[in-house]
Amino acid sequence: MSDSLVGKSILRKEDHRFVTGKGRYTDDIQQVGMTWGAFVRSPYARADIKQFDTTAALAAPGVVAVLTGEDVTADGLGGLPCGWMIHSKDGSEMRQPHHPVMAGDRVNYLGEPVALVIADSRLEAKNAAEMVLVDYEPLTAVVDPALASESDTLYDAVPNNLCYEWGLGDEGATEAGLANAAHVTTLELTNNRLIPNAIEPRAALAEYNSGTDEIVLHTTSQNPHLVRLIMTAFVQIAPEHKLRVIAPDVGGGFGSKIFVYSEETALAWAAKKLGLTIKWTAERSESFLTDAHGRDHVSVAQLALSAEGEFLALKVKTVANMGAYLSTFASSVPTYLYGTLLAGQYRTPAIYVEVDSVFTNTAPVDAYRGAGRPEATYLLERIVEKAAVEMSIDPAELRRRNFIGKDQFPYQTPVALEYDIGDYEASLEKALAMADYESFAERKKPAAGLGKLRGIGLSCYIEACGLAPSQVAGALGAGVGLWESGEVRVNPTGSVTVLTGSHSHGQGHETTFAQLVADRLGLPIDDVEVVHGDTGKLDFGLGTYGSRSLAVGGSALSVAADKVVEKARKIAAHLLRTEVDNIEFDAPVFKMIDSNESKTFQEIAFAAYVNHDYPSDELEPGLAEKAFYDPLNFTYPAGTHICEVEIDPDTGVVEIVQFVAVDDFGTIINPMIVEGQVHGGLAQGIGQALLERALYDDSGQLVTGSYMDYCMPRADNFPDFKVDMTCTPCTHNPVGAKGCGEAGAIGSPPAVMNAVIDALGGADLDMPATPEKVWRAAQRLDLKKIA
């Protein structure tokens, strides 16, 4: 048996092409005779379109065609659907306004596409796009989600702009808990709206072959099969088998490339309609305007506690902003990915949450790294910390008193989820030790001597990954199954091609999945190649989001590898003239029990394809096996993050002087890659806490529409993070993995804000804690008292 590859920090197989400039992203692809698309976008947040005049644009140099929202309507294209049906408390279905591929008569957010200009060059397309005359009649925009339900009605079929009024939990028990409490902590907060900002802008290259009637769409997608399904079954631009979607190298997604957008859809439709090859690549300003934004909640919460600090009940009311239309998974984010997480790591016996989702004249809001779980964690960990301060209980101790014990699993929460396993105290204690929590006062004092306000904050998060199982998801309204496909294809020489429905856009699947399969089969990792992101090569797959790839996609590969071993044992038995039961697999060798005879993996692979003496009625040739893995439950990564900050009260600048993250992701295949995922998640979470906020003005103009206005985290915003792990392997999947992609972005915002608030002596602040806000808060302090 070779040394296990699982748990080793193997360097990434995909890196060579990226560090040498040989990656192949969508915009890198050029085709002979290719044309360029440029979109005409609404300059208003809400307006009626009275008329299009494309005459001047059509006469401009190089212009091939101009298509408008009227053409979309005339061709009878379907709208872009939302894939998750949510029912309101009264049982009624959510309201879903028609989301056109391009608007023809009414625009509902700034930047909404209304026309597509196609020309021989990018510059000609852009120039001509400015010549398309659109006669708008501006209307009053609805921008503030907190006021949306009392504002102008945006869609006739959506009274009060309410998508749904959802609820979860036991309202009566929760009210009783609040009534009987020794102490009730109340907290109002907003979860700031964010723009995902993958550094590769969205792009698409649509080719149409009239000879085969096939469209090939290269696009920046986290799940190309879903793109194909929606564009064909719902928008109906072509039959499904006549659209091939390829997501080549993709430069980051963070959720924003899950969704099926107007631009990519319009391009594929136009390519077929006009018989052209068309490329479009978003400029960054288009990304700001039209990539689905994230978060944007306004909430009020009450936590009921006994005199001893035991949590008795939690009541939450949230308004979630959906933007102008329901993006692909938007409806599920503030409900089944949010309300269900409000138990956190605690035994709170009664929880009730109500979520009103509203439409506004802003870009659609959908899943962004963490998707619902950061919003739940932020609310819960802020209110727990506030309760600790109000009750004069150490925040770590208050959490400890309320943890679900490690011997209490499986644990049924009052908000639908059943946690399979965890050890929350282990993560907390490890993080406290790494952060030297006990001696914080010894660091606060000298900082005060230097005029700095030092604060410390905790966050004990839980998240739910690998959304599942399909049966439950379906019962809750999911429009798709939530399994994943995988194939382990052994080539005749014994090398292996692994095909997965997951998609890598930075996560390192080409290494991790190769490690997993190579380990199962006892092969060198270089003999295993991972293929993903092409509907022409793969079985239907569901793609990568929600930290599901290893837990679900990896499990599919694990099952497929087991099937390969079973088939290979049959082949070995045939070659060794014995029964299958006499063959054991001691990777990578198939041995005959009680004999010296054996066959190598390579011998079996060759024999599988050169099958001259096969008993064909008993044994099929070939050695390739597929699996569609449907998880039995979510996975539940959890951990503790501790942030320590120093604030300069004269400038309001918050410096993170220490950040500790201890996470339990279950079994880890590649620790290097996992730590990298944590670092990246932390940077996004800290970015949300200190820097980032998407802001519209009252008329619906995006104030933060460039990197000059939207503050992105840069290298000098962070210290080195201290990252470590604990491990309770997932109990219900064959890999034991829970998922690690989002934890950093989920756990860190409340840790940072709790630290900032601690430093400011309990000042109430919403994210992001910008220097201006912090400075104002510091001015109100009696600094001598705080020190």
Add this chain to the structure above:
Amino acid sequence: METIELNINGRKRTVHCLANATLVEVLREQFQLTGTHVGCDTSQCGACTVHVNGDAVKACTLLAARLNDATITTIEGLAQNEASHPMQKAFNECHGLQCGFCTPGMIMSAVDLVSKGGADSPAAIREGLSGNICRCTGYQNIVAAVVQGAAEMQEQSS
């Protein structure tokens, strides 16, 4: 149309381009040097960083027509007489990249920073790379990669 001469990755090239064509458009569209990426068009993200006459510059806001006789090095031309430049190797060995989109610009900036003596501490590296945005890594492993790459570059030059 403007006509200029450029030395790109050690090869003399004649370029015919519009007066308003940027360097990155010329590199990507005329010479298929697609390792240089465009992340923002406004000099904010640094994904388009290349070396022009030995200095790191953002190619998305530089007019090609102004660069007659300039020497350009892109990520594709960084490694000379070797499979990969020490900085490329260090980014791999320190896991200094994830999606890879910012990576070429980040490496070109890092090499420039090191060669000009600006990478003598992690803090200096963080400040020196603050013109390049990475959304994936949280920068920690990029800093580690630049520390390692700088050491190897110095070893090679001594």
